């Protein structure tokens with residue numbers, strides 16, 4: 472039976488850098504507080520006129536080149552994002568068109584920070600069922616467009632960017648070995664952006680008056696559930712495929728907060744040198760964080776063929792999941 476393998480990666484991040492010292496001029500905070508509580512030193516921020524689907528294309532082109540396939544050979548484009556270009560159309564068909572992926576079906580997937588992981592689960596299923604052979608899976612966010620820069624508890628966290636992965640059908644012993652995804656809508660209020668949908672449409676004055684177009688987060692509550700959920704789902708995919716954390720070459724958690732990464736790795740007994748960590752330079756880029764990190768670690772040679780990578784994510788929904796991948 473076929474399964475998915477990650478055949479190519481790419482990324483595109485904005486040039487503009489917002490440092491902790493820049494933020495300290497905007498809200499009552501400090502580099503010391505942000506660094507010690509989150510591990511974030513700076514984040515990339517889009518400029519006026521930047522368009523998310525353009526960043527997706529810029530990330531996708533090197534991923535396609537890396538995989539050695541043309542856009543015309545793609546049969547599916549999945550774009551994990553909660554900040555698409557527009558509500559209608561989805562951003563994935565726009566990316567499909569800009570790439571010239573004429574044969575591909577394209578759709579957006581919103582599972583917040585778990586979006587890329589959810590996309591991997593769906594893509595692997597499409598490949599296993601024989602419905603797809605070549606899939607472009609992008610995680611991309613322009614979350615800073617929805618950040619309230621007067622709220623110090625959220626504005627320090629988020630950054631922008633796009634990461635792309637090309638998944639190919641294979642019968643080889645590398646690729647996706649196991650995936651698992653979960654959700655619990657009871658935790659919906661913990662991470663939310665209430666405005667802009669059909670409950671609080673953007674054309675109602677209260678949507679703007681009550682600042683409903685901004686990201687809201689109950690950080691403390693989210694922090695504890697995130698660690699517990701990621702530890703559980705990592706154990707689930709390891710058990711399902713007959714591996715233990717001793718076998719894991721790289722642990723790649725969604726880059727939400729360095730303290731969350733460290734605590735999750737510790738509970739799984741994975742040493743820090745095997746934990747992927749680039750949050751200091753990018754902040755939390757939501758659905759983009761995992762594919763950006765994959766591309767960075769693949770291109771600088773830290774990921775080696777045969778490495779076993781344990782990937783996990785947690786985000787709004789609540790949603791969470793894990794995957795075990797042989798590189």
Ligand code: UT7
Nearest residue numbers: 500504508584623624627690691693694697727728785786
């Ligand atoms: O990607 C999806 C998943 N996301 C997450 O999992 C994020 C999870 N949560 C977090 O990363 C952390 O909870 C935060 C970084 C958001 C907050 O860190 P914390 O250690 O949980 O701080 P806290 O919210 O408990 O706040 C502690 C204190 C408060 O002051 P008082 O009430 O003790 O006087 C806050 O007002 O720190 C204050 N505070 C700040 N101080 C300086 C909150 N934000 C800031 C700030 N600068 N930026």
